[in-house]
Amino acid sequence: FDPIVLPDGPYSKFRRNDGLKTSDRSIYIAYTGGTIGMKKTDDGYVPEPGYLEEVMSNIPNFSADDMPSYTINEYDPLLDSSQMNPSNWMQIAYDIFNVYHDYDGFVVIHGTDTMAFTASALSFLLENLDKPVVVTGSQIPLAETFNDGVFNLLGAMQLAADYSIPEVMLYFDHHAMRGNRTQKLSAWDLDAFDSGFFPNLVTQCVTTVVRDDLILDPPTGTFAVTADVSDINVVLIHLYPGISGDFVERALDDSTIEGAVILAYGTGNGPVGDDDFMSALTDANSRGVVLVDATQTHQGLVNLDEYGASLKDAGCVSAKDMTAEAALAKLIYLLAKGYSIDYVKDMIPQNMMGELGSV
Numbered sequence: 001f002d003p004i005v006l007p008d009g010p011y012s013k014f015r016r017n018d019g020l021k022t023s024d025r026s027i028y029i030a031y032t033g034g035t036i037g038m039k040k041t042d043d044g045y046v047p048e049p050g051y052l053e054e055v056m057s058n059i060p061n062f063s064a065d066d067m068p069s070y071t072i073n074e075y076d077p078l079l080d081s082s083q084m085n086p087s088n089w090m091q092i093a094y095d096i097f098n099v100y101h102d103y104d105g106f107v108v109i110h111g112t113d114t115m116a117f118t119a120s121a122l123s124f125l126l127e128n129l130d131k132p133v134v135v136t137g138s139q140i141p142l143a144e145t146f147n148d149g150v151f152n153l154l155g156a157m158q159l160a161a162d163y164s165i166p167e168v169m170l171y172f173d174h175h176a177m178r179g180n181r182t183q184k185l186s187a188w189d190l191d192a193f194d195s196g197f198f199p200n201l202v203t204q205c206v207t208t209v210v211r212d213d214l215i216l217d218p219p220t221g222t223f224a225v226t227a228d229v230s231d232i233n234v235v236l237i238h239l240y241p242g243i244s245g246d247f248v249e250r251a252l253d254d255s256t257i258e259g260a261v262i263l264a265y266g267t268g269n270g271p272v273g274d275d276d277f278m279s280a281l282t283d284a285n286s287r288g289v290v291l292v293d294a295t296q297t298h299q300g301l302v303n304l305d306e307y308g309a310s311l312k313d314a315g316c317v318s319a320k321d322m323t324a325e326a327a328l329a330k331l332i333y334l335l336a337k338g339y340s341i342d343y344v345k346d347m348i349p350q351n352m353m354g355e356l357g358s359v
């Protein structure tokens with residue numbers, strides 16, 4: 001990007017400009033678990049209650065003058081994010097809902113493994129969000145001398161306090177991305193997340209660079225959490241060479257399944273010449289299962305009209321350039337809202353929360 005043409009932090013229209021100092025602002029931290037707060041033991045890293053807050057209190061940066069005051073709600077139990085399911089997304093959504101009017105912004109401390117799923121889900125669940133929600137964590141625990149957690153958490157906290165960006169963001173390695181565009185690309189690199197074709201919303205350089213032009217417009221409605229996704233049964237089927245119709249049929253053979261994301265190749269392709277495979281999908285579609293074709297690639301755009309035959313012939317609708325995480329979260333959310341099957345199919349390829357479409 002060109003720093004000359006982009007709004008520098010202080011000039012961003014989302015910079016809070018009410019004369020208050022950062023230290024006069026308060027943020028709420030929902031601490032769900034993850035490596036960032038883990039303690040080293042003889043058995044490896046383990047989440048330990050109270051430990052993250054203790055480590056934070058020993059790092060002066062967290063109580064510096066240019067930091068907001070904060071309240072930490074530590075979840076019980078603290079979870080490795082690989083243990084999370086949609087009912088944990090609801091726990092976070094209701095948690096933020098309950099204290100929404102008491103804080104300037106929100107940070108969700110979360111494990112990295114399923115962070116992109118949670119960030120995607122929250123972007124739909126937190127309806128009419130007009131305050132920042134910043135999801136973060138780290139690859140190395142905060143308690144280690146060399147760690148990425150300290151900058152991730154400091155950056156997330158300042159962003160939640162100083163900017164009124166009305167979005168769920170994922171902050172990692174000095175940049176904030178739109179949450180529902182992110183994927184975890186590395187279990188090794190400290191720059192672990194990326195938002196595909198979609199540029200970073202905020203980049204922490206010597207100053208903070210904010211892409212005002214990309215940030216969602218503030219909502220007109222009232223903040224609410226109206227969908228409960230805890231019990232929605234949706235499956236994700238990752239295509240691979242040799243996948244059989246029998247496998248797909250068994251994966252979908254459950255009357256409680258309401259939807260399926262088919263994680264297809266490249267621009268949404270699959271083995272359309274395999275009649276068993278196609279009829280497994282066609283049958284599910286005729287039973288009312290909403291089938292969504294999303295790409296396996298990190299940068300891709302599903303185009304079901306590219307070739308003569310496509311998964312559209314079996315009833316799939318296009319997730320366009322949505323990530324698998326966003327497609328799954330959006331499908332679950334729309335089904336939880338109780339919309340008709342036709343309406344859900346209609347909405348999947350349409351932009352709702354900035355999750356799809358080019359800039």
Ligand SMILES: NC(=O)C[C@H](N)C(=O)O
Nearest residue numbers: 034035080081111112113
């Ligand atoms: N870096 C991490 O946070 C990974 C951890 N397994 C988690 O997702 O909770």
